[in-house]
Amino acid sequence: MGFKERVYLLTKKIPKGRVSTYKTIAQKLNCKAYRAVGNALNKNHNKDVPCHRVINSSGHIGGFNMGIKKKVKMLRKEGILVKNNRIDLKKYSF
């Protein structure tokens, strides 16, 4: 099982209405490859992995392969408050 698959597996565990960060996911994999986590999610095309729930450690939106507008839209649809492309990690972190 490669790095990518492990990232997807952890991402799938994020509940609807909550978020995690690239850094947190890397830490759960016992590594510091937060940048590679983003790269892995970028290449994901599986709808079952909710990659829109992964954001920056600073609480900013981060990127999205279908455009950040779409990402914000999906997050808001789950009841997450997004203001100025930012999310309160204290409140929504998983």
Add this chain to the structure above:
DNA sequence: CTAATGACCATTA
């Protein structure tokens, strides 16, 4: 093998 590429991070200016 090396070199370049990011959905990143922390620090500094």
Add this chain to the structure above:
DNA sequence: ATAATGGCCATTA
């Protein structure tokens, strides 16, 4: 608040 910088590391060419 923004912008630049150096580091980071799996993946890809």
